[in-house]
Amino acid sequence: MAKALSRQRRAPAVPDMPVELSVNGRRYKLHLDTRVTLLDALRDHLGMTGTKKGCDQGACGACTVHADGKRVLSCLTLAAQCEDREITTIEGMGSADEPHPLQEAFVRHDGFQCGFCTPGQIMSAAALLTEGRAGSDAEIREFMSGNLCRCGAYANIVAAIRDVASAGGTDASL
Numbered sequence: 001m002a003k004a005l006s007r008q009r010r011a012p013a014v015p016d017m018p019v020e021l022s023v024n025g026r027r028y029k030l031h032l033d034t035r036v037t038l039l040d041a042l043r044d045h046l047g048m049t050g051t052k053k054g055c056d057q058g059a060c061g062a063c064t065v066h067a068d069g070k071r072v073l074s075c076l077t078l079a080a081q082c083e084d085r086e087i088t089t090i091e092g093m094g095s096a097d098e099p100h101p102l103q104e105a106f107v108r109h110d111g112f113q114c115g116f117c118t119p120g121q122i123m124s125a126a127a128l129l130t131e132g133r134a135g136s137d138a139e140i141r142e143f144m145s146g147n148l149c150r151c152g153a154y155a156n157i158v159a160a161i162r163d164v165a166s167a168g169g170t171d172a173s174l
Contacts, residue, residue: 014033014034014035015033015034016031016032016033016034017031017032017034017080018030018031019031019032019041019079019080019082019083020083021041021046021079021082021083021087022085022086022087023042023046023048023087023088023089023092024087024088024089024091024092025086025092028046030045030046030079032045032079032080034078034080035078036078036079036080037074037075037076037077037078037079038065038067038072038074038075038077038078038079038081038082038087039051039053039056039063039074039075039077040079041079042065042074042087042089048089048091050089050090050091050119051063051064051065051074051089051090051119051120052116052117052119052120053075054075054116054117054120054148055075056075057075057076058073058075058076059148060117060120060147060148061073061117061120061121061124061146061147061148062116062117062119062120062147062148063075063120064119064120064121064123064124064127064146064147065087065088065089065090065123066086066087066088066123066126066127067082067085067086067087068085068086069086069088069127069130070127071123071124071127088123089119089123090119090122090123093122093123093126100122100126101164101167101169102122102125102126102129102160102161102164102169103122105160105161105163105164106118106121106122106156106157106160108160108163109156109157109159109160109163110153110156111153111156111157111159111160112151112153112156113149113151113152113153114150114151116150117147117148117149117150117151120147121144121147121149121157124143124144124146124147125144125157125160125161125164128140128143128144128161129161129164129165129169131143134161134162134165137158137162140158140161140162140165141154141158144157144158144161
């Protein structure tokens with residue numbers, strides 16, 4: 001009887017599947033559990049740890065990346081849903097030699113403090129600029145409201161985005 005009960009309690013096996021992701025212009029062939037999120041695929045399978053795992057519930061924005069140029073919460077997106085889409089992470093936004101204008105502005109305006117939320121903030125800000133939603137500080141705050149900063153650097157983040165927007169930055173790939 002105990003043996004029969006233990007068999008009943010076992011969850012059915014979840015199949016693995018081949019997944020091909022295009023991340024920052026490079027193609028990756030993976031074999032993943034069908035439940036793996038894009039966030040976990042990026043961090044655990046591709047070693048791209050710039051994208052942060054904050055709440056793991058889509059409430060903080062720390063995991064924001066771009067899929068086909070649109071911001072997505074990678075903790076709520078299955079990796080398998082991202083085949084045939086171009087994924088851009090913070091690692092694809094600039095380099096040490098040539099930082100993205102938003103990265104430079106975040107440094108210039110002290111738009112980060114502990115730095116944990118910064119990658120998600122920058123990814124959302126890049127999408128905001130591309131979407132043309134930087135018309136005013138109130139509009140920037142509204143469209144950045146899905147990205148939380150526990151340090152409270154919001155005024156500096158808005159200043160950094162305003163700086164790039166006023167310099168004509170409207171393209172995420174600047």
